Amino acid sequence: MPDSTFLDTTELVLNMGPQHPSTHGVLRVILKLDGEKVLGTECVIGYLHRGVEKIAENRTYAQFNPYVDRMDYVAAISNGLGYCLAVEKLLNVEAPPRAQAIRVILTELNRIASHLLWLGTHALDIGAITPVFYCLREREEALKIFEKYCGARLTTHAFRIGGLLYETYDGFEQEIRDFCTMFVPHVDEYEDLLTHNRIWVGRLKDVGILSGEECKEYGVTGPVLRAAGVEWDLRKAQPYSGYEKYDFEIPIRQNGDTYDRYMVRMAEMRQSVRIMQQAVEAIPEGPIMGKVGKVIKPPVGEAYVSIEAPKGELGYYVVSDGSTQPYRVRVRPPSFVNLQALDRMIRGGLVADVVAVIGTLDIVLGEIDR
């Protein structure tokens, strides 16, 4: 005999996921509900655990390179850049200027591709169907450039330790220029559809507020931090791969709600176009591979390199024991750290906003579970 009646008001525990389409992968959120109100959440992760960090200990430095693409598969090139920079720091080499310029172009293009997928799926979660088609249409152009450059669309394996393996193909510069001129009007098009849309604003304004102080306490980085009014972008704060040469702004907003995070990411796409336009006009001539031997054997030591991935600060901590295989590779994925702010953002909110907040965090479960 159940001791509660139909009309009782005790809390309800609801499992959202791991197969829920709006959790963007296999995230399980245990929601504690009082009617429509969320009393608390708990995230259960690990459904996509593949032991990437452990795999690294049994692979050589070059062999581990393709695995990092499979963590944040939406922004594989950023992952590759972070890992290559970390091992290059261990080896104490630097990629030649030409390689650095091409790396910047491809990483920024990847940032656009990642943000486009985020925008499309986020809008789809909220209920706007149209943007996803528009976003994937432009993302297709970016993926075509990746395929032409390195032979794969998603798990690219584009960069090698010490520089690049592939020289640019004929017409690479022109295609990047064409993409930049084509893309900016399309961002205006997305903004036409969404920015002043009453439903969009109503669903996003003042939802999932996270202040700058709270962001710092949680260690949240990326657009979520910048939407809370903290001007922190590793491309400016600790320039890597020649980012200090390019003129761009860090878009920030003050409120720290879901709408501001949307605005920050839209502005970031425009800034990425600016960086690409500057970089493509000034690709220096020269070699694309630094002085790295065939067998990569870094001296005993450790290196931590963090880069500004589309989702936030992506760090690689590599420990070398002097052999050809890393002793330990630790990844600091932005999604993993950003996800822990979910409870703070959604507590006291409504069930319908859970989807919006998960979407705005822009998480990729491959990166969280590794």
Add this chain to the structure above:
Amino acid sequence: MSGLFKKMFLVDLFQGLWVTFRNQHPKYIYTEQYPAERPKVAERYRGAPRLNINPDNGETLCISCNLCALACPEALIVVTSERNEVTKRKDLTTFTYDTSRCMFCGLCEDACPVDALELTQDFEMATYTREGQIWDRQMLEEGPKPTQYKC
């Protein structure tokens, strides 16, 4: 007044339809009629592996150096060879490539010193059995033969 005009002549409807018709241009059609119309993949596409042969005499280009097997992160390539007493060189006997575990990273083709092993533009590698995913030397030299459809 202009609101009435808009309502009478269905201006909004035609504006909406104009967006639809503007996207009818063949340039904006992204759908591929797949089995009849195959996508044109990039030149550097990393697809099905191929073991190249010398087109003049049909001999393999592989020198059985085993570098591809050592470069492979998944250790899915097995190369065996025997020493030829006449030429004092290694002759390739078997070459096994397990495509079911391959992640097409391209490290094996980078490692090959004689351009014998190559990742090609073929991408249709489906088989009906798991064993069919393990390619032997003959399969690697001939490449996959997907069914061709015509529309």
